[in-house]
Amino acid sequence: MSCDGGVTEKENASHSAKQTLLRPAYHRCMKTFMFLRVGVLCAALLMPRAWSQGLPELGDSSSTVFSPLFERRIGEQAMRDIRMYEPAFIDDPELTAYISRLGARLVSVSPDARQDFEFFFMRDPNINAFAMPGGFVGVNTGLVLASQTESEVASVLGHEVAHVTQRHIARNFGRMDQMSVVSIAAMVVAVLAAKGNSQVSQAAMTAASAGSLQAQINYTREFEREADRVGFNLLESAGFDVNAMPVFFERLQKAGRVYETGAPAYLRTHPLTIERISDMQNRIKESHYKQTQDGPDFHFVKARLRAELGRPQEAVAAFEEQLRERRFTSEPAAHYGLAFALNRAKQFARADSEINLVRKTVAFNPIVETLAARNKLEAGAVAEATEILRAASARLPAYRPLQYAMVDLLQASGQHAAAVNLLLEQVKNHPREIKLHSLLSKSYAALGKRLLSHQSLAETYYLQGALVPAQEQLQLALKAGDGDFYAMSRIDARLREVRQRMAEEKRQR
Numbered sequence: 001m002s003c004d005g006g007v008t009e010k011e012n013a014s015h016s017a018k019q020t021l022l023r024p025a026y027h028r029c030m031k032t033f034m035f036l037r038v039g040v041l042c043a044a045l046l047m048p049r050a051w052s053q054g055l056p057e058l059g060d061s062s063s064t065v066f067s068p069l070f071e072r073r074i075g076e077q078a079m080r081d082i083r084m085y086e087p088a089f090i091d092d093p094e095l096t097a098y099i100s101r102l103g104a105r106l107v108s109v110s111p112d113a114r115q116d117f118e119f120f121f122m123r124d125p126n127i128n129a130f131a132m133p134g135g136f137v138g139v140n141t142g143l144v145l146a147s148q149t150e151s152e153v154a155s156v157l158g159h160e161v162a163h164v165t166q167r168h169i170a171r172n173f174g175r176m177d178q179m180s181v182v183s184i185a186a187m188v189v190a191v192l193a194a195k196g197n198s199q200v201s202q203a204a205m206t207a208a209s210a211g212s213l214q215a216q217i218n219y220t221r222e223f224e225r226e227a228d229r230v231g232f233n234l235l236e237s238a239g240f241d242v243n244a245m246p247v248f249f250e251r252l253q254k255a256g257r258v259y260e261t262g263a264p265a266y267l268r269t270h271p272l273t274i275e276r277i278s279d280m281q282n283r284i285k286e287s288h289y290k291q292t293q294d295g296p297d298f299h300f301v302k303a304r305l306r307a308e309l310g311r312p313q314e315a316v317a318a319f320e321e322q323l324r325e326r327r328f329t330s331e332p333a334a335h336y337g338l339a340f341a342l343n344r345a346k347q348f349a350r351a352d353s354e355i356n357l358v359r360k361t362v363a364f365n366p367i368v369e370t371l372a373a374r375n376k377l378e379a380g381a382v383a384e385a386t387e388i389l390r391a392a393s394a395r396l397p398a399y400r401p402l403q404y405a406m407v408d409l410l411q412a413s414g415q416h417a418a419a420v421n422l423l424l425e426q427v428k429n430h431p432r433e434i435k436l437h438s439l440l441s442k443s444y445a446a447l448g449k450r451l452l453s454h455q456s457l458a459e460t461y462y463l464q465g466a467l468v469p470a471q472e473q474l475q476l477a478l479k480a481g482d483g484d485f486y487a488m489s490r491i492d493a494r495l496r497e498v499r500q501r502m503a504e505e506k507r508q509r
């Protein structure tokens with residue numbers, strides 16, 4: 001079953017139902033994203049049989065309602081929707097690689113991490129991070145911009161990772177009484193009924209009932225305390241500065257008093273009680289505190305996020321001022337930020353000299369090299385850009401953002417055959433990476449290879465769980481007329497798989 005199924009009369013309950021239902025999937029006070037609406041439609045499909053057949057089997061154990069596998073599938077579906085529909089989602093290999101590395105450092109020391117984690121950035125000035133079921137953790141760019149050390153970001157990530165490893169979302173459901181779960185199940189059915197109707201009525205269940213359900217879904221203080229405690233241990237074991245959390249929170253609170261809009265989003269979802277702060281301080285006293293140093297990447301990433309804000313000229317001016325008044329925590333990062341902003345302003349020569357300044361002061365860093373290459377490329381120096389990426393890849397062959405940068409370069413300079421070769425090499429090792437298939441489709445299209453282009457696009461959709469468009473693309477591939485017998489049979493086989501999965505989803509419903 002796809003996400004665009006039939007239409008019935010039971011639409012009016014769907015809007016709130018969708019929001020309320022997905023709420024537990026995200027962290028407590030997440031703003032309501034567009035994708036939530038889409039997300040829950042698909043998430044609802046994954047409800048266990050007991051849910052879709054009416055009253056759920058409950059019992060005390062949350063695992064009967066919300067198994068880890070089920071949690072993961074909800075998270076995966078929400079993630080697909082974020083990728084497809086949420087413009088704030090940042091699909092940038094370098095930024096994703098950074099936040100994934102930081103998150104993985106915390107996860108690697110967790111004795112309770114039994115699943116894969118995926119970390120990603122959202123372009124959102126609100127200082128916040130959120131955990132979804134199944135180990136998907138989103139980090140707003142505002143969080144990094146507001147933090148002064150990597151440990152501060154890590155302290156918030158550790159807390160979110162802890163919500164996941166302690167399975168707070170599932171345990172929240174377990175905690176709810178029978179009535180609430182029945183109401184939610186009823187809403188799931190309503191959502192299923194209204195599924196796919198683009199005209200779904202916005203009029204919805206009364207705010208009051210949605211609100212009261214929401215209240216029961218919120219994390220309890222007990223869970224928040226547990227996330228603080230477990231998060232603290234992760235922070236300490238992973239070698240971050242454990243003082244970062246209270247220091248960061250104190251700064252947020254001050255900021256909250258300054259701004260009329262009130263406390264930053266993270267403090268609204270995580271009110272700082274006196275008890276919470278004293279818990280943190282007690283833990284710090286007991287910990288074996290040692291001074292930690294930020295890796296250079298934190299400062300580069302933060303400078304880049306700053307350089308991407310506002311109009312290019314404004315960003316240039318902001319970094320020029322920082323450097324003039326020496327208001328920076330890392331001088332190389334300030335020069336890198338200026339270079340990034342200058343590149344945006346198309347002042348390629350000046351950007352180049354800033355990059356060279358950075359290279360003189362810090363050890364080789366691929367983040368600097370990708371900017372150097374892009375700057376050369378945009379200035380029209382394709383050969384030099386290629387050489388920069390080749391040299392960097394030779395030093396750090398496992399750093400995949402370099403390969404993505406090379407694909408970018410090849411595509412931008414019209415070298416699509418070479419781009420295809422590089423992408424196919426990547427696909428061998430990462431067959432489920434959506435971005436690779438969509439880039440392949442683009443290069444195949446540029447080369448006039450219609451069958452292969454449709455096939456790659458079908459794969460892109462398929463991996464996103466969008467089965468209907470995947471099927472359409474495969475049918476277009478069959479009609480393309482530029483494939484041999486073997487290519488056609490591969491597409492036939494894939495088409496059968498897609499149809500089988502569609503049938504399975506229909507059965508599940």
Ligand SMILES: [Zn+2]
Binds near residue numbers: 224270
């Ligand atoms: Zn929390």
